Amino acid sequence: MRSPQATAAGATRKLSTSLGRMSWAEWADAIEIEPSIYASDFSRLGKQLEGLHSAGAKVFHFDVGDGHFIPEITIGPIVAASIAPLTRGWGARLDCHLMVSEPEKHFEAIAKAGGDSVTFHVEVCAEPARAVAHAHSLGLGVGVALNPETPIEDAVAAAGGADLVLCMSIHPGYSGQAFMPEALDRIARLREALPAGVRLQVDGGINAETARAARDAGADLLVAGSAIFWNDDPGTAYSKLADLVTEPARA
Numbered sequence: 001m002r003s004p005q006a007t008a009a010g011a012t013r014k015l016s017t018s019l020g021r022m023s024w025a026e027w028a029d030a031i032e033i034e035p036s037i038y039a040s041d042f043s044r045l046g047k048q049l050e051g052l053h054s055a056g057a058k059v060f061h062f063d064v065g066d067g068h069f070i071p072e073i074t075i076g077p078i079v080a081a082s083i084a085p086l087t088r089g090w091g092a093r094l095d096c097h098l099m100v101s102e103p104e105k106h107f108e109a110i111a112k113a114g115g116d117s118v119t120f121h122v123e124v125c126a127e128p129a130r131a132v133a134h135a136h137s138l139g140l141g142v143g144v145a146l147n148p149e150t151p152i153e154d155a156v157a158a159a160g161g162a163d164l165v166l167c168m169s170i171h172p173g174y175s176g177q178a179f180m181p182e183a184l185d186r187i188a189r190l191r192e193a194l195p196a197g198v199r200l201q202v203d204g205g206i207n208a209e210t211a212r213a214a215r216d217a218g219a220d221l222l223v224a225g226s227a228i229f230w231n232d233d234p235g236t237a238y239s240k241l242a243d244l245v246t247e248p249a250r251a
C-alpha cells in the first residue's frame with residue numbers, strides 16, 4: 001500500500017497555475033510513477049486521465065516527437081492545451097519530454113499550452129545552460145535527457161540548474177519496448193554524480209518486473225506507458241505499480 005502520508009498529501013495538494021517555478025523537490029519528494037500519455041487510447045484520453053488522477057497520479061508524461069530526432073511524429077502543444085486544464089485543475093504536472101532536434105524552438109509553445117516542464121535531449125543541445133535558463137524564464141521546470149549510448153558525464157555536465165535528469169532505458173521512439181538492463185548501472189552512476197536536489201527519471205520498459213530495480217538503482221520518477229495504458233483499467237495498473245515502488249526496498 002502507498003503510505004497514508006503520501007495519500008493525504010495527494011488529496012490536499014492545492015490547485016496551482018504556476019507549478020513550473022516550483023522545483024520538483026519542493027513540489028513532491030516521493031517516488032512518482034508517471035503515466036506516459038503516448039501509450040494512451042487517444043479516443044478516450046480525458047477519461048483515462050481522470051481514472052489515473054483518481055488512482056493518485058500526480059505527474060503525466062507527455063512525449064513530443066518531431067520525426068527528426070526520432071523517426072516518429074507524436075503529439076504536441078495542441079494536445080497539451082486540451083488536457084492541461086484537467087491536469088492543472090488537479091494540481092498535477094504535465095511533464096513534457098521533447099524528443100525533437102531543436103528543443104528550444106518549442107519551449108514557448110509548450111509553456112503557452114500549459115505544460116509544466118520541458119525535458120530536452122543533451123545530444124541535440126549545444127548550450128544546455130542557455131536552454132535551462134530559457135525554460136525557467138518561461139516558468140517551466142526543466143530536465144536533461146540522455147539516450148542509452150550517451151556518456152552519463154554529458155548529462156551531468158549539462159544538468160546545472162536543471163530539476164531532473166532523464167535516463168532513457170530504451171531507444172526513444174515508441175512505447176512497448178523492453179527495458180535495457182544496462183540502464184540500471186547508468187542510473188546508479190547518475191544518482192551518485194548528481195546533486196541530491198536533482199530528480200532522476202527513467203523512461204522505457206518500466207513495468208512490474210523492472211520498476212523496483214530502477215528505483216533501487218536510484219531513480220525516483222518512473223515513466224510508464226504500456227504497463228499502464230495497455231490494460232483494460234489503467235487506474236488499477238497505475239495503483240499496482242505505485243504500490244510496488246512505495247514498498248520498502250528488500251534488505
Ligand code: DX5
Pocket residue numbers: 036037038039061063097170171172173174175176177203204205206223224225226227
Ligand atoms: C518513448 C517515450 C516513452 C514511452 C514509454 O520514447 O519516451 O515515454 O511512452 O513507454 P513504455 O513505458 O511502454 O516503454
Ligand code: ZN
Pocket residue numbers: 036061062063097203223
Ligand atoms: Zn518519454
